[in-house]
C-alpha cells in the first residue's frame with residue numbers, strides 16, 4: 001500500500017466544506033458515486049464527493065488540464081460508466097485518484113472551471129455506486145459469531161471450522177437497495193424453539209426484525225472460471241468499500257436456517273451506502289492482521305507477508321437509531337453501538353482469495369459482505385440480537401422507549417470513518433433505512 005501526495009494530510013481543497021470538522025468527504029477521501037438532481041429522471045451521472053458537494057464528472061470532462069493518458073477513463077466516467085473505471089488496472093485507478101486530487105486541491109489551475117461543475121449533495125439523489133451482479137456475505141466478526149452462536153447453540157457457540165474457513169453464504173443481489181430506500185417488514189414462517197415438535201409454524205409479520213453492521217467490498221477485477229486468485233494478487237482486485245446493512249428477520253432465521261443456512265430471513269432487503277470509498281483512500285489506515293495467541297494461523301493459501309503486515313483496516317463503525325417518536329419530537333438519532341473493522345477475524349484479501357480458491361469466478365461489481373462487525377466488549381454488538389441478548393434485555397432509549405428489535409417507523413443508520421488524530425476524515429456517509437409496516441396478510 002504505497003502512499004502518495006493524495007494522502008498528504010496537510011493537503012486542502014478549494015471546496016471549503018471538505019475541511020469542516022467531522023466532514024466525511026475530505027480531499028483525502030474522493031469516493032465514487034452515481035447521482036442525479038433529486039426528483040428528476042435524468043440519467044445517472046458519476047461524481048466524486050468533496051465536502052458537502054459532488055464533482056460532476058460529465059460536466060468536468062471538457063475542462064482543460066486533465067492528464068491526456070487518462071482520456072479513456074475520463075470519457076467513460078463522463079458517460080456514466082463507473083464499472084469501466086473500477087475494472088481498470090490498479091495503476092490506472094491510482095493515477096485517476098491523483099488527477100482528481102490535484103484538480104480539487106487548493107491552488108489548482110482547474111479551480112475556476114471546476115467550480116461550475118459542483119452539485120450540492122443536498123440537491124442530489126443517489127443510486128447504488130454500480131450494478132451489483134452477485135453478492136456473498138461472509139461472517140468475519142468473531143465476537144458476533146460467538147455471541148450469536150451462544151444464543152442459537154449455548155453449548156457449541158463457535159463451530160470448529162470457524163478459525164480455518166472464512167465462512168460465507170451466497171446472498172441475493174436483486175434486493176440490494178441504496179441508502180434512503182424504505183425497508184418493508186417481511187412476512188414469514190416462524191415457530192418458537194420452545195414449541196412442541198408437532199405444532200405447526202405461524203405465518204405472519206416478522207416479530208424480531210434486526211439490522212447487521214457490515215462493510216461490503218466491491219470487486220474491481222474478477223477472475224476466469226477455474227482460475228483461483230493468489231492472496232498476493234487479491235488486494236489489487238478490490239475497488240473499495242461501502243457500508244452494508246444486512247437486515248435480518250431473526251424469528252424467520254431461527255426456524256429456517258438448518259440445514260442450508262440463511263434464506264428468506266436475509267434476502268428481503270440489504271442496504272448499501274452510495275459512496276464507494278476506494279482502497280487507495282484507505283491505504284493510510286492499514287494495520288497488521290494478527291491472531292490471538294493460541295489460535296491457528298491461516299493455511300498457506302490464506303497467508304502472505306503483506307497480509308500479515310497490513311491486511312486489516314482501522315475503520316470505526318457506528319449504528320444510530322431514530323424512532324418515529326424521536327422524529328416527531330425533533331430528537332436526533334441516538335448511537336446504539338460502535339466497533340472497529342480491525343477486529344475482523346479475516347481480511348478482505350483472505351475473503352476474495354478463499355472465494356476464488358475453488359475456481360469460482362468473481363466479476364467487477366460483485367459485493368463481498370464482511371459479516372456483522374461487533375467489538376469485543378459488551379455493548380459493542382453490531383446487531384440488536386446481540387445488544388438485547390436475544391431480546392431478553394431490551395435497550396433503553398433516550399426519551400423512555402425500549403427496543404429488543406426494530407419497530408415500524410424506526411430509521412436505522414450505519415456510519416463509518418477512518419481517521420488519525422487531528423487528520424482528515426475518510427468517511428462513508430450514511431447507510432440508512434426506515435422500517436415500513438409489513439404487507440397485509442389475507
Ligand code: MN
Nearest residue numbers: 137212246371
Ligand atoms: Mn450478515
